[in-house]
Amino acid sequence: MAKPRPKTVKRRAAGAKRKRTSQGEPRREAILAAALEEFSARGFATARLDDVARRAGVAKGTIYLYFRDKETLFQELVRAELSPVVKALEAAPMTDLPMRVVAERLIELFVREIFATRRKDVIRLILTEGPRFPAIAEFYYREVVAHVVTVIRRLAQRAIERGELTNDSLVRFPQLLGAPGIVAIIWSGLFDRWAKLDAEAFMRAYLDLIFGKGRAP
Amino acid sequence: MAKPRPKTVKRRAAGAKRKRTSQGEPRREAILAAALEEFSARGFATARLDDVARRAGVAKGTIYLYFRDKETLFQELVRAELSPVVKALEAAPMTDLPMRVVAERLIELFVREIFATRRKDVIRLILTEGPRFPAIAEFYYREVVAHVVTVIRRLAQRAIERGELTNDSLVRFPQLLGAPGIVAIIWSGLFDRWAKLDAEAFMRAYLDLIFGKGRAP
Amino acid sequence: MAKPRPKTVKRRAAGAKRKRTSQGEPRREAILAAALEEFSARGFATARLDDVARRAGVAKGTIYLYFRDKETLFQELVRAELSPVVKALEAAPMTDLPMRVVAERLIELFVREIFATRRKDVIRLILTEGPRFPAIAEFYYREVVAHVVTVIRRLAQRAIERGELTNDSLVRFPQLLGAPGIVAIIWSGLFDRWAKLDAEAFMRAYLDLIFGKGRAP
Amino acid sequence: MAKPRPKTVKRRAAGAKRKRTSQGEPRREAILAAALEEFSARGFATARLDDVARRAGVAKGTIYLYFRDKETLFQELVRAELSPVVKALEAAPMTDLPMRVVAERLIELFVREIFATRRKDVIRLILTEGPRFPAIAEFYYREVVAHVVTVIRRLAQRAIERGELTNDSLVRFPQLLGAPGIVAIIWSGLFDRWAKLDAEAFMRAYLDLIFGKGRAP
DNA sequence: GATGAATGAGGGTTCATTCAT
DNA sequence: TATGAATGAACCCTCATTCAT
Numbered sequence: 001m002a003k004p005r006p007k008t009v010k011r012r013a014a015g016a017k018r019k020r021t022s023q024g025e026p027r028r029e030a031i032l033a034a035a036l037e038e039f040s041a042r043g044f045a046t047a048r049l050d051d052v053a054r055r056a057g058v059a060k061g062t063i064y065l066y067f068r069d070k071e072t073l074f075q076e077l078v079r080a081e082l083s084p085v086v087k088a089l090e091a092a093p094m095t096d097l098p099m100r101v102v103a104e105r106l107i108e109l110f111v112r113e114i115f116a117t118r119r120k121d122v123i124r125l126i127l128t129e130g131p132r133f134p135a136i137a138e139f140y141y142r143e144v145v146a147h148v149v150t151v152i153r154r155l156a157q158r159a160i161e162r163g164e165l166t167n168d169s170l171v172r173f174p175q176l177l178g179a180p181g182i183v184a185i186i187w188s189g190l191f192d193r194w195a196k197l198d199a200e201a202f203m204r205a206y207l208d209l210i211f212g213k214g215r216a217p
Numbered sequence: 218m219a220k221p222r223p224k225t226v227k228r229r230a231a232g233a234k235r236k237r238t239s240q241g242e243p244r245r246e247a248i249l250a251a252a253l254e255e256f257s258a259r260g261f262a263t264a265r266l267d268d269v270a271r272r273a274g275v276a277k278g279t280i281y282l283y284f285r286d287k288e289t290l291f292q293e294l295v296r297a298e299l300s301p302v303v304k305a306l307e308a309a310p311m312t313d314l315p316m317r318v319v320a321e322r323l324i325e326l327f328v329r330e331i332f333a334t335r336r337k338d339v340i341r342l343i344l345t346e347g348p349r350f351p352a353i354a355e356f357y358y359r360e361v362v363a364h365v366v367t368v369i370r371r372l373a374q375r376a377i378e379r380g381e382l383t384n385d386s387l388v389r390f391p392q393l394l395g396a397p398g399i400v401a402i403i404w405s406g407l408f409d410r411w412a413k414l415d416a417e418a419f420m421r422a423y424l425d426l427i428f429g430k431g432r433a434p
Numbered sequence: 435m436a437k438p439r440p441k442t443v444k445r446r447a448a449g450a451k452r453k454r455t456s457q458g459e460p461r462r463e464a465i466l467a468a469a470l471e472e473f474s475a476r477g478f479a480t481a482r483l484d485d486v487a488r489r490a491g492v493a494k495g496t497i498y499l500y501f502r503d504k505e506t507l508f509q510e511l512v513r514a515e516l517s518p519v520v521k522a523l524e525a526a527p528m529t530d531l532p533m534r535v536v537a538e539r540l541i542e543l544f545v546r547e548i549f550a551t552r553r554k555d556v557i558r559l560i561l562t563e564g565p566r567f568p569a570i571a572e573f574y575y576r577e578v579v580a581h582v583v584t585v586i587r588r589l590a591q592r593a594i595e596r597g598e599l600t601n602d603s604l605v606r607f608p609q610l611l612g613a614p615g616i617v618a619i620i621w622s623g624l625f626d627r628w629a630k631l632d633a634e635a636f637m638r639a640y641l642d643l644i645f646g647k648g649r650a651p
Numbered sequence: 652m653a654k655p656r657p658k659t660v661k662r663r664a665a666g667a668k669r670k671r672t673s674q675g676e677p678r679r680e681a682i683l684a685a686a687l688e689e690f691s692a693r694g695f696a697t698a699r700l701d702d703v704a705r706r707a708g709v710a711k712g713t714i715y716l717y718f719r720d721k722e723t724l725f726q727e728l729v730r731a732e733l734s735p736v737v738k739a740l741e742a743a744p745m746t747d748l749p750m751r752v753v754a755e756r757l758i759e760l761f762v763r764e765i766f767a768t769r770r771k772d773v774i775r776l777i778l779t780e781g782p783r784f785p786a787i788a789e790f791y792y793r794e795v796v797a798h799v800v801t802v803i804r805r806l807a808q809r810a811i812e813r814g815e816l817t818n819d820s821l822v823r824f825p826q827l828l829g830a831p832g833i834v835a836i837i838w839s840g841l842f843d844r845w846a847k848l849d850a851e852a853f854m855r856a857y858l859d860l861i862f863g864k865g866r867a868p
Numbered sequence: 869g870a871t872g873a874a875t876g877a878g879g880g881t882t883c884a885t886t887c888a889t
Numbered sequence: 890t891a892t893g894a895a896t897g898a899a900c901c902c903t904c905a906t907t908c909a910t
Contacts, residue, residue, distance in 0.1 A: 575842050
């Protein structure tokens with residue numbers, strides 16, 4: 001009974017390892033970063049907390065000091081990475097610029113803040129794991145997608161009023177504007193090996209397609 | 218009796234041969250159908266072969282008579298479901314109809330043959346599991362995506378020549394034409410709970426957007 | 435992903451081990467017997483299913499073919515071992531013999547069917563683990579203790595009517611008759627190392643004490 | 652300041668010394684009290700030191716300043732709670748009162764000092780955990796049980812000499828006198844939920860049974 | 869071919885114990 | 890002294906895979 005650890009055995013023979021101990025370093029952040037790597041690379045179900053711990057430079061048990069369980073780690077990972085986006089969306093100023101200009105800025109924003117960062121992987125994780133994590137899908141829908149849809153719809157409405165757009169497709173389906181962004185993310189994870197896709201050029205070409213080439217700026 | 222096959226003999230390496238019982242190998246089909254259900258519902262890693270077997274009405278061991286292992290089952294599932302599509306693509310006739318008309322037929326085809334069928338789930342599986350199954354991603358890329366891209370590029374080229382399109386976006390990025398289809402599939406798996414998306418209307422609105430409303434038939 | 439077992443590695447290099455395969459042999463029984471041993475020796479919480487499996491000559495996973503989990507194994511163990519006792523109790527014939535005679539037969543029965551068998555350990559397990567397993571305590575109370583109490587009360591009642599007993603202590607507290615049996619079981623598990631207790635003599639001395647020495651047959 | 656004790660020095664082996672803060676080492680007491688609660692409620696193996704610490708209002712590490720490990724805590728807990736009993740036993744005066752009277756006083760003592768106090772739980776812990784803690788079983792046997800047995804044997808001897816008892820059962824098995832006390836403790840932990848047992852009445856009825864009702868006082 | 873009982877590696881989670889502060 | 894974050898061994902349970910029948 002109670003064989004918790006041989007009492008006579010010295011642990012960690014030498015004071016070697018123990019990499020990161022700069023007190024200021026937030027273990028939680030390290031774990032989240034490592035989890036994102038592992039979940040992205042192997043998927044939620046297949047990722048091993050052992051690997052997350054190793055990558056974060058902590059012991060396996062340490063993860064449980066910060067997260068109730070694997071699923072919670074995943075959910076908090078998504079929330080943590082997305083919350084700046086959520087905040088930015090809520091603070092999004094309504095401009096009076098032409099829609100095409102706004103759209104181009106959105107592309108820049110998307111590339112800089114999402115596509116070129118770890119957030120791209122978070123989005124991909126949501127797309128791939130979301131069906132098994134309704135809570136995450138809902139969070140993403142309510143906090144991100146719904147906002148974006150609303151904003152785009154309003155933009156499209158005004159663009160029509162101003163004559164920048166000649167039909168109401170984007171009002172009825174604002175998702176259309178974001179479609180290339182989603183596809184770019186998916187493509188990059190699936191097919192870049194065989195055919196790399198220049199996401200920014202891809203999305204700009206899309207604007208050319210729907211607004212007409214060079215009509216803007 | 219019993220015909221106890223010498224114990225040291227390697228069983229047929231499985232996967233290879235096949236094709237005997239005239240009317241379509243009902244067991245194999247049942248397993249594939251069951252596997253699609255389970256993989257779609259739970260993802261590859263989380264799906265249990267036990268459930269696949271139960272759903273298919275066979276014993277667990279039977280699966281291994283037809284497929285080397287879980288991964289092979291998955292790969293053959295994708296191939297089996299996609300091969301008609303592949304064949305259709307290869308036989309796709311090049312028409313001289315206006316691009317918008319062709320695009321509308323593609324939408325109909327997509328809705329009827331993909332979106333309204335189990336193939337939608339196969340596509341979704343490829344999108345979500347592909348990153349962990351390069352073989353599948355590659356197969357899908359080479360046999361489906363590349364063909365579609367080529368076809369669309371050719372269509373776009375001609376459309377430009379005929380003045381139906383005024384810029385080369387679709388030539389440079391034929392993926393743009395398929396983007397809404399992809400997004401529709403993803404949306405349906407993620408967000409339909411909160412906001413159902415009418416895939417066909419969605420894609421038609423897209424054509425309105427890029428070709429101009431009602432300009433075509 | 436899916437690293438279920440290296441495909442090329444041959445398992446169980448030699449067809450050695452595989453002890454018990456005499457088809458007729460009930461795995462379930464072997465597991466229950468092994469579980470009783472392990473639970474008795476180490477207590478429920480500390481017993482390792484690994485050891486149960488090893489002792490039963492089966493693989494760890496096999497246990498789960500027969501029992502949902504560790505706790506279920508424990509509960510079914512208790513039920514399985516006690517059910518003959520329960521049946522015997524229900525079929526217990528009411529005799530007209532003097533109470534002392536009946537009590538002596540009960541002692542013989544107790545020694546032969548409980549104390550000299552694995553059931554002694556089951557009773558001990560109930561006494562020690564019961565507080566943490568209300569379901570087991572209740573089962574034992576309802577199916578065994580309550581019956582025994584009822585039977586003894588009836589016996590005591592009649593003994594009073596016949597003048598074999600001169601007070602109603604055993605009617606009010608039939609448990610008194612069984613107390614030495616319980617104490618014998620506890621003692622044997624705790625103190626036999628330092629002072630062995632002859633359970634049968636112990637209980638017979640008890641009858642001498644309450645009925646008077648040698649007054650009965 | 653900080654007085655950072657040279658890192659290589661072995662901390663006081665813990666357990667030994669102790670005894671300084673005048674008014675009874677409140678921390679140590681708090682830990683022992685908390686430990687008794689937790690061990691009683693969940694058993695040794697299942698109790699968590701985390702909970703003990705929380706209940707005692709100290710940090711987890713603090714426990715280790717007072718006790719080498721979980722097992723030592725348990726053993727010292729038993730010793731601490733029992734030592735007053737041990738002392739009382741050693742000082743037990745030999746009276747010349749009739750045995751029944753003495754027995755009744757023992758019952759009162761048992762009820763007041765054991766059954767109505769936390770010591771009941773300590774006894775129960777010994778009974779349930781003893782088999783896995785030979786050191787505790789032995790301590791309890793030597794310091795408590797053996798003494799009690801000796802005392803009762805002497806009492807019984809004299810009772811026979813005086814004609815208060817007509818047979819030697821209690822001389823040969825003094826444990827018989829304590830049996831109902833043990834059973835009362837066990838019953839209260841197991842079956843009180845379904846059938847509460849009045850321990851004092853139970854033990855008094857026992858005296859009625861073996862000495863004859865009302866013959867005493 | 870077909871079955872499904874059996875296997876056992878793998879991984880999530882817990883918790884006694886340590887130690888830097 | 891006291892703290893509590895960190896550690897990592899241990900253990901329950903799952904499930905892909907095998908194989909005797």
